[in-house]
Amino acid sequence: MMRWFRRRQRSTPTDPADTEVVDPRTPWPQPDGPEAPDVAAREFWRHWAELLPEISAALGEGKVQRVEHRLCELVAALHPDLQFSIERGVHAVYALVLSSREDPAVRPYTDAWIAAAPQPDAMWEYHDSVPAVPDPSEVTINVGEVRVALADVRVAAHVDADAVDVSVHHPLLGELDGSRRETMTFLPLEATLGERLAARWLRRVEVAVSEPANAMTLLEFRTLVTGLGDTGGPHGDGVGVAD
Numbered sequence: 001m002m003r004w005f006r007r008r009q010r011s012t013p014t015d016p017a018d019t020e021v022v023d024p025r026t027p028w029p030q031p032d033g034p035e036a037p038d039v040a041a042r043e044f045w046r047h048w049a050e051l052l053p054e055i056s057a058a059l060g061e062g063k064v065q066r067v068e069h070r071l072c073e074l075v076a077a078l079h080p081d082l083q084f085s086i087e088r089g090v091h092a093v094y095a096l097v098l099s100s101r102e103d104p105a106v107r108p109y110t111d112a113w114i115a116a117a118p119q120p121d122a123m124w125e126y127h128d129s130v131p132a133v134p135d136p137s138e139v140t141i142n143v144g145e146v147r148v149a150l151a152d153v154r155v156a157a158h159v160d161a162d163a164v165d166v167s168v169h170h171p172l173l174g175e176l177d178g179s180r181r182e183t184m185t186f187l188p189l190e191a192t193l194g195e196r197l198a199a200r201w202l203r204r205v206e207v208a209v210s211e212p213a214n215a216m217t218l219l220e221f222r223t224l225v226t227g228l229g230d231t232g233g234p235h236g237d238g239v240g241v242a243d
Contacts, residue, residue: 037112044078045116056123059086059094079109090134092125099130102199132194136218139191143180148172153188155221156212163203164225169211181207192218193225201225 035043051070058066064086075084075098082098089095098113100106114128133139137151148170156167168185176184185207190198208215216224 037108038116040078040109041112041116044074044113045118047074047077049118078113079106081106082109089125090131092120093123095125095127095131097127097130099195100128102129102195130190130195132197132222133191136188136192136222141184141187143176143184146172146175146180148184150188150191150218153218154208154211154215155189155218156208156215157221157224159224159228160203162201164201164228165204165206166202166221167206167208167212167215169208169215173207174209188218189221192222197225201228 051067051074055067055071058064071084071086075082078098079100081103082100084096084098087095087097098110100110110128114126117126118124120126136153139150141148141150152170152172154169156169158165166189168188170184170188173181173184185205189202189205193201
C-alpha cells in the first residue's frame with residue numbers, strides 16, 4: 001500500500017526553480033538528536049493519536065500522499081534512521097510497520113515504540129519489524145516491467161551451525177539487471193521469514209541462475225528455518241545443498 005519511507009534531508013537550493021515547497025502547517029518538533037527511546041516513543045504515540053483522524057481520512061479516500069510528509073516527520077522524530085510503511089493488516093484493516101533494519105543502534109527505539117503502542121483494534125495493528133507474509137507463494141512482485149511470482153522461487157539452503165547459506169533461483173532472474181536481481185534475491189527471503197528471522201539466520205545469500213539440486217519452495221524453506229530453534233539446526237550437514 002505504501003512504499004518504505006525515510007525522511008529526506010533538505011539541501012540548500014542553488015536555483016529558485018529548485019526551491020522546495022514548504023508545508024505551511026506547523027511541523028512536528030525535531031530534537032537535535034534522538035531522545036531516550038522511551039521518551040521518544042511516548043511522544044510518537046501522542047502525536048500519532050492527534051494525527052490519526054487525518055491519516056484515516058486520507059487512507060479512506062485513497063490519498064495517502066496527503067499525510068506522507070507528516071508521517072515521515074513523525075517517524076524521523078522517533079529516530080531519523082527508521083523506515084516505515086502502512087500495509088494491509090493481518091488481523092486489522094491497516095498495519096503500521098516500523099523497521100530498524102536490525103541496526104543495533106536503532107533497535108532500542110523500535111523496542112520502546114512497540115512496548116508503548118496502543119492495543120491493536122479492528123482498524124490498526126502495529127509491527128516493530130517487517131513481518132513475514134502469510135503465504136509468499138500467493139505474492140507477485142513488479143520489478144521494473146517484469147512480473148515475478150514468488151511461487152516460482154526455489155531455494156537451496158545449507159545449514160551450518162547457527163547460520164544458513166542460501167542460493168535463490170527464479171526463472172526470470174536472468175532478465176533482471178544487477179540491482180533488480182539483488183532485490184529479487186533478498187526480497188523473497190524476507191517476505192518468507194520476516195525481517196527478524198532473516199537477520200537471525202541468513203548468512204551468505206547468492207543467485208542461482210539455474211535451479212540448484214535439492215531446491216525447495218519458499219514455504220518449505222520457512223518450515224526448515226523455523227524448525228532450527230535458537231541453538232542451531234538439526235541438519236548440520238546441510239539441507240538442500242546448493243551446487
